[in-house]
Amino acid sequence: MCVGIPAQVVEILPAERKMAVVEVEGVRREVSIVVVENEGVEVGSWVLLHVGFAMSVIDEEEAQAQLEFMRMLGSVYEEEVEAFSTEVPHSEPAAPPQPAEHSES
Amino acid sequence: MKFVTEFRDPVAARALIKEITALAKDQPPRKFMEVCGGHTHAIYRHGIETLLPESIEMVHGPGCPVCVIPMGRIDDAIAVASREGVTMCCFGDMMRVPGGKSTLLEAKANGADVRIVYSPLDALAIAEREPDREVVFLAVGFETTAPSTAVTAMQARERKVSNFSIFCNHVTIVPPVKAILDSPGMSLDGFLGPGHVSTVIGTGPYEFVPREYGLPLVAAGFEPVDILQGVAMLLRQLAEGRCEVENQYKRVVRDGGNTAALKILGQVFTIRPHFEWRGLGFIAQSALALNEDFAEFDAELKFEVPGVRVADPKACQCGEVLKGAIRPWECKVFGSACTPETPIGTCMVSSEGACAAYFNYGRFRAKTRIPVTST
Ligand code: SF4
Numbered sequence: 234m235c236v237g238i239p240a241q242v243v244e245i246l247p248a249e250r251k252m253a254v255v256e257v258e259g260v261r262r263e264v265s266i267v268v269v270e271n272e273g274v275e276v277g278s279w280v281l282l283h284v285g286f287a288m289s290v291i292d293e294e295e296a297q298a299q300l301e302f303m304r305m306l307g308s309v310y311e312e313e314v315e316a317f318s319t320e321v322p323h324s325e326p327a328a329p330p331q332p333a334e335h336s337e338s
Numbered sequence: 339m340k341f342v343t344e345f346r347d348p349v350a351a352r353a354l355i356k357e358i359t360a361l362a363k364d365q366p367p368r369k370f371m372e373v374c375g376g377h378t379h380a381i382y383r384h385g386i387e388t389l390l391p392e393s394i395e396m397v398h399g400p401g402c403p404v405c406v407i408p409m410g411r412i413d414d415a416i417a418v419a420s421r422e423g424v425t426m427c428c429f430g431d432m433m434r435v436p437g438g439k440s441t442l443l444e445a446k447a448n449g450a451d452v453r454i455v456y457s458p459l460d461a462l463a464i465a466e467r468e469p470d471r472e473v474v475f476l477a478v479g480f481e482t483t484a485p486s487t488a489v490t491a492m493q494a495r496e497r498k499v500s501n502f503s504i505f506c507n508h509v510t511i512v513p514p515v516k517a518i519l520d521s522p523g524m525s526l527d528g529f530l531g532p533g534h535v536s537t538v539i540g541t542g543p544y545e546f547v548p549r550e551y552g553l554p555l556v557a558a559g560f561e562p563v564d565i566l567q568g569v570a571m572l573l574r575q576l577a578e579g580r581c582e583v584e585n586q587y588k589r590v591v592r593d594g595g596n597t598a599a600l601k602i603l604g605q606v607f608t609i610r611p612h613f614e615w616r617g618l619g620f621i622a623q624s625a626l627a628l629n630e631d632f633a634e635f636d637a638e639l640k641f642e643v644p645g646v647r648v649a650d651p652k653a654c655q656c657g658e659v660l661k662g663a664i665r666p667w668e669c670k671v672f673g674s675a676c677t678p679e680t681p682i683g684t685c686m687v688s689s690e691g692a693c694a695a696y697f698n699y700g701r702f703r704a705k706t707r708i709p710v711t712s713t
Contacts (some may be wrong), residue, residue: 285457
């Protein structure tokens with residue numbers, strides 16, 4: 234949960250709640266842009282995303298480089314993307330999470 | 339150098355390794371601590387230790403937020419989660435963190451309503467959607483995560499969501515670094531500063547490291563090349579007799595941090611007089627609590643939190659690992675009683691923890707480097 238993942242802004246939502254729709258690996262989700270408001274976020278901007286919040290605006294080149302690196306990192310990135318893609322859970326008891334995948338052996 | 343080919347920029351990596359090797363040759367052995375769990379993971383994942391000269395040792399610091407949660411806080415969270423009508427929301431990483439008696443995962447199996455969320459905002463959304471539940475968000479993390487919790491608290495207040503509260507376990511990065519520097523027998527030569535925490539706090543808060551302890555610190559990114567460059571920058575400082583805070587990760591980290599996020603932190607949180615850290619004991623002014631203005635959203639005030647204190651299990655040497663006094667594999671239960679499936683200590687739970695990272699990646703690659711333990 235400590236790593237940020239790069240995401241691209243696809244829509245800025247109406248002002249008051251300071252939210253935007255971002256896309257990560259083809260999945261879209263609403264996230265907060267309140268802490269990067271003054272950094273000139275717009276549609277097409279890349280942000281570093283952390284638990285549903287854009288924490289900094291980064292340039293496209295940096296975003297692509299990070300993406301490439303994160304994909305290489307394997308499980309940590311996959312866990313983040315999976316979490317990002319998860320919908321807000323309802324009360325029915327969910328299946329216990331799969332044990333984390335270990336060694337490449 | 340076979341792993342270098344996996345790097346995004348093998349040419350730069352090779353050049354850096356060459357420079358590091360040359361610099362290291364003219365210096366005594368160096369011990370650098372990487373503070374952040376993201377670095378630890380990347381170092382093992384990419385076998386960076388095996389690329390560095392023998393005289394350079396990377397020590398894994400306290401920067402994995404899951405690893406530093408004391409067992410008592412987990413027991414407290416379980417106590418709240420087990421109350422009638424309560425829904426506890428947490429990040430997935432928290433489910434298997436061992437408390438004194440059980441984990442949140444076990445509490446869930448026993449009927450507690452524990453749900454994994456991606457964001458604190460999701461917990462707030464659940465509270466709004468299910469007004470008859472008391473929804474509690476289990477907040478953990480350093481300054482990278484704390485602003486998200488703060489914004490969520492602000493939104494809860496604006497939207498008057500009275501069935502929402504926060505069990506706050508946010509911690510700050512500087513006090514544990516100080517505690518480690520002050521612990522007896524510490525022999526570090528410099529720090530790789532965390533990347534993403536620094537996007538929020540900037541590089542200013544680390545100035546005490548050179549000023550008071552005479553050690554260099556370089557805030558660095560997560561890619562292998564960033565880490566190598568960070569190490570090279572540390573060695574350069576030492577070679578030139580300099581000692582300062584440098585920012586390797588200028589692409590993302592601004593020296594002044596994120597002022598909007600810092601302002602929000604100041605509006606919502608107050609600093610706790612002390613907070614217990616897994617393996618490190620109580621550290622003064624090292625954690626955040628909701629301030630008076632947000633008291634109505636403070637789960638510790640809303641519910642009776644038992645305030646459990648549990649001593650770390652005897653077998654567990656997480657404290658030594660977190661301080662860098664021993665390496666993960668030197669813990670007696672490493673890989674036998676303690677594995678990612680059945681963690682005894684917290685360092686084995688999160689993939690950013692030193693023990694888990696080493697268990698997952700390091701043990702094969704680093705085999706040749708395992709030093710003989712002196713007992
Ligand atoms: S092996 Fe387990 S008990 Fe030992 S230090 Fe690592 S996490 Fe703690």
